[in-house]
Each structure stands twice: as structure tokens, then as C-alpha cells.
Amino acid sequence: MGQSGLKMDRLHKILIGACALTTVCSFILGIGVFTLLNQNTLSIFKALTWNSLQEETDITLSILNEIDPKTLEENLQWISQSPHEAGSNRDENIAMWIRQLFRKYQFDDVQVSTYKALLSYPSAVEQSRVELLDGSGEIQFSTNPGGGFESGRAMSNMGGPSAHFHAYSPSGAIESTLIYANYGRDVDFLKLQELSxxxxxRLVIVREGQISSAEKAFNAEAYGAVGLIVYPDPETAAKDGESPLMVYPNNWWLPSDARRSDSVLTNPGDPLTPGWPAKPNVHRLKQELVESWPNIPSLPISYNAAREILSVLGGRDVPYGWHGRLQGVQYKLGGEFKLSSNVKRVLLTVKNQLTPIDVSNVIGIIQGSVEPDRYVILGGRRDSWGNGAVNPSTGTAAMMALAQSITKVMKDEGWRPRRSLVFASWGGGQHGEIGSTEWVEEHFPKLKDRTVAYINAEGCSFGPSLDTTATKDLEEVILEALKLIPNPQVEQNYMGDEVNSNTKGEGSYYDYWMNSPGDGFPTNNLGFSGPRAIQRTMGRGDFTSFQSLMGSPVMDIQLVPEKHNLSSFPLASTEYDTFAIYKSAVDPKLQNIQTCAKIMGYSVRALSDRPILPNDATSYFDIMKEGLLELQTLGMFDNSLEQLQNISLGPLETAITNFGPQAQNFSERVKEVDENNPLAVRMINDQIMGLARIFVLKSDFPGITGYNALVGSVKDQPRSVIFPKLRFLVSKLAEQNLEEKNRRHEKLRLHVTELFIMIEQATSYLKAYHII
Incomplete structure (x- = not known):
């Protein structure tokens, strides 16, 4: 072989060897890359299928145990040291403090959302008042005898006194005779008409309770009254009597000089931008086109002032059930005054002003580790016309203590929630849920598809006994929380309550709650009221936009006294809701607010980390059956509607009947989902979230957003009702002239159709994924 041949042979062997080596190296490298990719895949798969709530119970306990009583007390005392109405410097200071804490706790994102909303304030020039006049116009009594501002009232950061008023009441000076109209409900005005x-x-005076101040004002206007006066009757505001020992500052009942500010806005959100966020460049309605505030002036007064007014009122005796508990007052219907008094007329003077003001929300976000595009939202109102220690500041203080606890556990334990957590401090709440509504309107498309649940934290603690309301699908989560949280071991009397000694210091909070005394519940075989139940959400709150606009599951956490059947703190929205009374008479050891924070903590943890979301499709079936039965039992649909107007509940009843078996099948299918299959989990969760959204209708009632949900508030009803829009349409038929009645009949036909189609769509939605 020649020299050149030997070189070629050697080169050939080298090339073969190099190829072999490359092949071996590639194979080894491939194994390494495959192993690395496989390990990453396994790690991702494990994260997708990991049930942290079930497997890491120590995380839950750590979150609850890290809720610090000292932090709760410091937070509450600092927030409630002075009034902080929406738009004030003090409210802005609290907002910035919350933002600073979110950043200190190392939230992944902290935002401040600001809206230019139209807010209502009392005049800084002239005080609103009620005056009794004699025949020559001389003042015989005035709620503001000095003519200036109330002595001893704290000055508002808005420039005027922090006076008592009805936000969005128009200004005016109305002189007339006076009528007593009980609670100012439709049924009360109808009774007055029946009695001729x-x-x-006329001017109308009514007592607080049963329905909102806004509904009272709209009712009074609808029946032709020219002004409204509202007072808190001792029957509900001072149930233990008017003695100084039984009211503030010695107890938490309302003193005789207290006046409670309120809003008479019917629709949540900025009144000039209904349906869209109040950002700088959006179109705003002209004020004369706004339908969500009344056209007659209204004013809150104290029950001491009401005593002076009602004691000179003459006329017929009031009907049975219309008496309050004002000492020295013979309740009369009015229209005239007692001959023994010199009073001939009443003058109501209201001085308010409307001002565009920046309203700020503070939003803190903890990004989810597996499903960052799914949100568990915890929020509460921040602003208060008074110091607001109980309402709303116990909710804010608890939320901030929980924020600290969760982020500490994340740092110490290396845990991160599966879904994103959103903490929200809402501004403009007392005026009418301004901040929360504007935020939902701004982010509606994203929130509607991604919100798992909304938890409301406002005024959460003024007693030891749970009075939380929720949509049915969250009831399971709340009961789980109660069974995990220890009995608070109440050794003190909260708000005058005697604690059931059989449960003191034993078992869980659930045991205590189920066996504790409380008004309005049937007596169980232990001799205590029960069994307890989580009630449907009712009334208005920052949960309204989430529930009524988006169909999101919501809960509203609140702890109340074991007796007295109270749903709100008697001193709320007055200058007497202070930290001092909270610490001395409401919750001396801060056990109630800790319980509230722990219920929040477990709920947030469960909703963020449970692979399959809470669900109860059959509860929709039960709710709709109940609503249909109520309509039939109350006789709201009689034969004349079907025979003369071709309006029948038959299609609705059929749709509900067909929904039942499909809901049951879906519930069974949820139980069979393989939690180790992340795609199956995601698909079933999408169905769970989507079902709730189906039961929200587009509203054609400006200013009444609660009517487009399956369960919502209806005018003149103290509790939420099923099929609210249907009930509203039927209830108004008798009050209309023939032309309007025909229009209302057509609306009723359309709505019955709208309802049964909605239910048929829900039935179809629950079918297996591949079936249309």
C-alpha cells in the first residue's frame, strides 16, 4: 500500500472513531437532557396535582396561629383614631399605610386604583336641621338650636364639620305638616292610604330598620311626600333601655343624642358613570338624568329629637305594630298637632353639596404558583363617617393581620398558594360601594372569567356568634373553618351576653356556635337555639358587584351578639363607634376579631389551594324550587294572569324540573374527577365557575343591580329573595294605570321567557364536555 493509501486508511479510522465517540457522547448527553427534562416534567406535574390543603395541614395551622393579637389591636387602634370619610386626607393616609404594609410584606404586586367619583357631603356653610314652628313661624324646637354647627363635633378633612347627613339627599327647605309612617315601607304607606x-x-317621619334609608326615601317620594326624617327608635337602637348606664359610653347601645349618617343612593357605584368605571375621560351623565338618588330631601335625627317631635304629633292612634319604645310618646299618625302644643308646622332644611373627588382602592396581589390566572379576592370598605372602630375597621384590621400572617408563612415554610390572592381595601364604601363597583366595572371581562370567590371583610366583629352570609357553594368552606378553629373560650361577657357554660372552652368554634343561644332560631334538644345555618347574602355591601354583576360566589363574614337579633352594630356610622368602646365593652380580649380573622384565613387558604373548587349544583335546583313555591304560595301568579294575559309559570317549572337530574349527575361527576389529572381538574373547575355566571341576567332596571341575579335584594324586603326581578314585576302590577300595566305585562312575559331559557342553558352547560 502506498504512502497516500496508509494516510487515507488512518484518516478513515480516525473519522470512524470520532463518529463513534460523537455518537456515544450524544447518547450520554441525550440521557442527561432527557433525565433533566423528565425531572422538570415530574416537578411540574406534581405541582399541578398537589393537594396542598389536604397534604400540608401544618400550613393552614401556621397561617391561623400567626394571626397576631397585638397586630390586630395596633391596626384597629391606628385606623379608628379619627373619622376618615371618603376623599378626606385621613382616608388617604390610611390607604397609603395599607399600600406601605403590602410592600413591606413583599406582595408580588401592589396597585392603587383611583376613580373620579361624585360624592355627597354636608354643607360647610349651613347646618341641616328640623324645626317645629308655631303659627307665626317662631321656632319652638330645633335639632340645631344654636343655628351653627354642632358643638363638640370633629372637623372633617373636607373643610366642614363631620355632620350627620344623608349622602345624595338633595338640598331644600320644606315646610309642611308631618305624618308618621312606621318604617317607610310600601306596606306602611299603603296602610296610611287605607286609613285615608x-x-x-306632607313631610314624613319614619324609624330606622327593615329596609334601607334609600328605599324609605324613594317610597316617600313615590307616595307624594315632599321630605323625609329618619330616626333610630330605642326599640332597636337601645334595647336594654335609655338609662345612661345602658347606653354609650357605659355600653354599646345608642345614646339619645346620636344621629346615624347614611346614603340614599340606590345603585352601587359612581352615580354619573353607571356600568363603566369613573375614569377621567369617560362620559358622565348630567345630574338631572341620574335615577339612583331621590328627589326629596331627607335627614337623620336622634331619638331624643324624635321624642320632641312625636310628642306633639296629634291625629289618630297608630295601627298595631307601629309603636316604638320612645319614653313619654303616644305614637300618633299625625297630619295635625296636639292642641296643648303651639306647634303648627315642621320645617325640614337640608344643606348638602356634590363634589367630584378621587376615590382610591389599594390592591395587593400574591401570585399563584399553579393557576395565577384564578383569583381569590378578600376585600373590605376602608372609609367611615365616624371613627368606625367596629364598622368597618375590624374588617380592615383583620385583613391586614392576615396579610402579614400569610406572607410570613410563605417566607418561613416555602409555601405559595396555588391560585392568586388579591387583597383589596375599597374607598367610597359608605357613599354606595363606590370603590369596589368601579374596580369591577374597570376589570369586568378579566374578573368575570377568573374570579373564584369574593370574601367581604367589613365590620366583621361586634359579638362572638357567627352571622356570616354566603352563596350556597361557599357554605362548605365556612363550616370547615368553624370546625378547625378552636372554641374562643369566652370567659367574659361580650356586649352583655352570657356564654353557654356547656360549651365554654370545649371543642371547636363550630361546637360553640351550634349550641350557643341566639334570637330567631328554633330551640334544639339541648335547650339552646339551633340548628344554625349559613344564611343567603342579603342587602347591600361590597360583595354586591361581584355577586350581581359577575355571578361570583361570595361570603360576608360577620360575628354578632348571641342575643338581641342584631345584624349591624348599634353605634355604626356615628361618632361613638370608637376603639375605646370596642376595647371596653365589645371585645376586651380581642377574641372575636381573632376568630373573624381566622375564618378569613381558612377560607382564603381553602379556596386558593383546593384542587377542585367548592360546588353544589343541586343547591341551584333547591333554590329555584323554593323560589317557585314561594311565588305560588304567595299567590303572586293567579289564574287571571294566565287566562287573561297569557302569562304562565309552566315553562319555568318545566325548566327547573329538567335541571334537577342534570345537576345531580354533574355533582356525581365532580366526585369522580381524577385529581391527578390536571386537565380534568381544570375543565371541571371551569364548569363550576361558569355555572354561577349563567345565573346572572342583563339588567334593564337602572340603579337596581340586585335584580339581575338568581337571588337578590328586592325593594321593601329585609332579606334576599329568589327570582327578584320576577317578584318585582309582579308586585307592581296592581299599582299601574292600564297603559303602564300592559307594558308591565309584556315585560313579565319576556322575563319568564328569559328565566326558563337561562335555566335550559344551565342544564345544557352541565352536560359532559363533548356534548353540546
Whole structure:
């Protein structure tokens, strides 16, 4: 072989060897890359299928145990040291403090959302008042005898006194005779008409309770009254009596000089931008086109002032059930005054002003580790016309203590929630849920598809006994929380309550709650009221936009006294809701607010980390059956509607009947989902979230957003009802003239159709994924 041949042979062997080596190296490298990719895949798969709630119970306990009583007390004392109405410097200071804490706790994102909303304030020039006049116009009594501002009232950061008022009441000076109209409900005004008591062009005085101040004002206007006066009757505001020992500052009942501010806005959100966020460049309605505030002036007064007014009122005796508990007052219907008094007329003067103001929300976000595009939202109102220690500041203080606890556990334990957590401090809440509504309107498309649940934290603690309301699908989560949280071992009397000694210091909070005394519950075989139940959400709150606009599951956490059947703190929205009374008479050892924070903590943990979301499709079936039965039992649909107007509940009843078996099948299918299959989990969760959204209708009632949900608030109803829009349409038929009645009949036909189609769509939605 020649020299050149030997070189070629050697080169050939080298090339073969190099190729072999490359092949071996590639194979080894491939194994390494495959192993690395496989390990990453396994790690990702494990994260997708990991049930942290079930497998890491120590995380849950750590979150609850890290809720610090000292932090709760410091937070509450600092927030409630002075009034902080929406738009004030003090409210802005609290907002910035919350933002600073979110950043200190190392939230992944902290935002401040600001909206230019139209807010209502009392005049800084002239005080609103009620005056009794004699025949020559001389003042015989005035709620503001000095003519200036109330002595001893804290100055508002808005420039005027922090006076008592009805936000969004128009200004005016109305002089007329006076009518007593009980609670100011439709049924009360109808009773006055039945008794031939003239209402048109009269002033009306009513007591607080049963329905909102806004509904009272709209009712009074609808029946022809020209002004409204609202007072808190001792029957509900001072149930233990008017003695100084039984009211503030010695107890938490309302003193005789207290006046409670309120809003008479019917629709949540900025009144000039209904349906869209109040950002700088959006179109705003002209004020004369706004339908969500009344056209007659209204004013809150104290029950001491009401005593002076009602004691000179003459006329017929009030009907049975219309008496309050004002000492020295013979309750009369009015229209005239007692001959023994010199009073001939009443003058109501209201001085308010409307001002565009920046309203700020503070939003803190903890990014989820597996499903960052799914949100568990915890929020609460921040602002208060008074110091607001109980309402709303116990909710804010608890939320911030929980934020600290969760982020500490994340740092110490290396845990991160599966889904994103959103903490929200809402501004403009007392005026009418301004901040929360504007935020939902701004982010509606994203929130509607991604919100798992909303938890409301406002005024959460003024007693030891749970009075939380929720949509049915969250009831399971709340009961789980109660069974995990220890009995608070109440050794003190909260708000005058005697604690059931059989449960003191034993078992879980659930045991205590189920066996504790409480008004309005049937007595169980232990001799205590029960069994307890989580009630449907009712009334208004920052949960309204989440529930009524988006169909999101919501809960509203609140702890109340074991007796007295109270749903709100008697001193709320007055200058007497202070940290001092909270610490001395409401919750001396801060055990109630700790319980509230722990219920929040477990709920947030469960909703963020449970692979399959809470669900109860059959509960929709039960709710709709109940609503249909109520309509039939109350006789709201009689034969004349079907025979004369071709309006029948038959299609609705059929749709509900067909929904039942499909809901049951879906519930069974949820139980069979393989939690180790992340795609199956995601698909079933999408169905769970989507079902709730189906039961939200587009509203054609401006200013009444609660009517487009399956369960919502209805005018003149103290509790939420099923099929609210349907009930509203039927209830108004008798009050209309023939032309309007025909229009209402057509709306009723359309709505019955809208309802049964909605239910048919829900039935179809629950079918297996591949079936249309």
C-alpha cells in the first residue's frame, strides 16, 4: 500500500472513531437532557396535582396561629383614631399605610386604583336641621338650636364639620305638616292610604330598620311626600333601655343624642358613570338624568329629637305594630298637632353639596404558583363617617393581620398558594360601594372569567356568634373553618351576653356556635337555639358587584351578639363607634376579631389551594324550587294572569324540573374527577365557575343591580329573595294605570321567557364536555 493509501486508511479510522465517540457522547448527553427534562416534567406535574390543603395541614395551622393579637389591636387602634370619610386626607393616609404594609410584606404586586367619583357631603356653610314652628313661624324646637354647627363635633378633612347627613339627599327647605309612617315601607304607606291619611305634600317621619334609608326615601317620594326624617327608635337602637348606664359610653347601645349618617343612593357605584368605571375621560351623565338618588330631601335625627317631635304629633292612634319604645310618646299618625302644643308646622332644611373627588382602592396581589390566572379576592370598605372602630375597621384590621400572617408563612415554610390572592381595601364604601363597583366595572371581562370567590371583610366583629352570609357553594368552606378553629373560650361577657357554660372552652368554634343561644332560631334538644345555618347574602355591601354583576360566589363574614337579633352594630356610622368602646365593652380580649380573622384565613387558604373548587349544583335546583313555591304560595301568579294575559309559570317549572337530574349527575361527576389529572381538574373547575355566571341576567332596571341575579335584594324586603326581578314585576302590577300595566305585562312575559331559557342553558352547560 502506498504512502497516500496508509494516510487515507488512518484518516478513515480516525473519522470512524470520532463518529463513534460523537455518537456515544450524544447518547450520554441525550440521557442527561432527557433525565433533566423528565425531572422538570415530574416537578411540574406534581405541582399541578398537589393537594396542598389536604397534604400540608401544618400550613393552614401556621397561617391561623400567626394571626397576631397585638397586630390586630395596633391596626384597629391606628385606623379608628379619627373619622376618615371618603376623599378626606385621613382616608388617604390610611390607604397609603395599607399600600406601605403590602410592600413591606413583599406582595408580588401592589396597585392603587383611583376613580373620579361624585360624592355627597354636608354643607360647610349651613347646618341641616328640623324645626317645629308655631303659627307665626317662631321656632319652638330645633335639632340645631344654636343655628351653627354642632358643638363638640370633629372637623372633617373636607373643610366642614363631620355632620350627620344623608349622602345624595338633595338640598331644600320644606315646610309642611308631618305624618308618621312606621318604617317607610310600601306596606306602611299603603296602610296610611287605607286609613285615608293624606301623604301628598306632607313631610314624613319614619324609624330606622327593615329596609334601607334609600328605599324609605324613594317610597316617600313615590307616595307624594315632599321630605323625609329618619330616626333610630330605642326599640332597636337601645334595647336594654335609655338609662345612661345602658347606653354609650357605659355600653354599646345608642345614646339619645346620636344621629346615624347614611346614603340614599340606590345603585352601587359612581352615580354619573353607571356600568363603566369613573375614569377621567369617560362620559358622565348630567345630574338631572341620574335615577339612583331621590328627589326629596331627607335627614337623620336622634331619638331624643324624635321624642320632641312625636310628642306633639296629634291625629289618630297608630295601627298595631307601629309603636316604638320612645319614653313619654303616644305614637300618633299625625297630619295635625296636639292642641296643648303651639306647634303648627315642621320645617325640614337640608344643606348638602356634590363634589367630584378621587376615590382610591389599594390592591395587593400574591401570585399563584399553579393557576395565577384564578383569583381569590378578600376585600373590605376602608372609609367611615365616624371613627368606625367596629364598622368597618375590624374588617380592615383583620385583613391586614392576615396579610402579614400569610406572607410570613410563605417566607418561613416555602409555601405559595396555588391560585392568586388579591387583597383589596375599597374607598367610597359608605357613599354606595363606590370603590369596589368601579374596580369591577374597570376589570369586568378579566374578573368575570377568573374570579373564584369574593370574601367581604367589613365590620366583621361586634359579638362572638357567627352571622356570616354566603352563596350556597361557599357554605362548605365556612363550616370547615368553624370546625378547625378552636372554641374562643369566652370567659367574659361580650356586649352583655352570657356564654353557654356547656360549651365554654370545649371543642371547636363550630361546637360553640351550634349550641350557643341566639334570637330567631328554633330551640334544639339541648335547650339552646339551633340548628344554625349559613344564611343567603342579603342587602347591600361590597360583595354586591361581584355577586350581581359577575355571578361570583361570595361570603360576608360577620360575628354578632348571641342575643338581641342584631345584624349591624348599634353605634355604626356615628361618632361613638370608637376603639375605646370596642376595647371596653365589645371585645376586651380581642377574641372575636381573632376568630373573624381566622375564618378569613381558612377560607382564603381553602379556596386558593383546593384542587377542585367548592360546588353544589343541586343547591341551584333547591333554590329555584323554593323560589317557585314561594311565588305560588304567595299567590303572586293567579289564574287571571294566565287566562287573561297569557302569562304562565309552566315553562319555568318545566325548566327547573329538567335541571334537577342534570345537576345531580354533574355533582356525581365532580366526585369522580381524577385529581391527578390536571386537565380534568381544570375543565371541571371551569364548569363550576361558569355555572354561577349563567345565573346572572342583563339588567334593564337602572340603579337596581340586585335584580339581575338568581337571588337578590328586592325593594321593601329585609332579606334576599329568589327570582327578584320576577317578584318585582309582579308586585307592581296592581299599582299601574292600564297603559303602564300592559307594558308591565309584556315585560313579565319576556322575563319568564328569559328565566326558563337561562335555566335550559344551565342544564345544557352541565352536560359532559363533548356534548353540546
Amino acid at each position: 291619611i293624606p301623604i301628598v305634600d
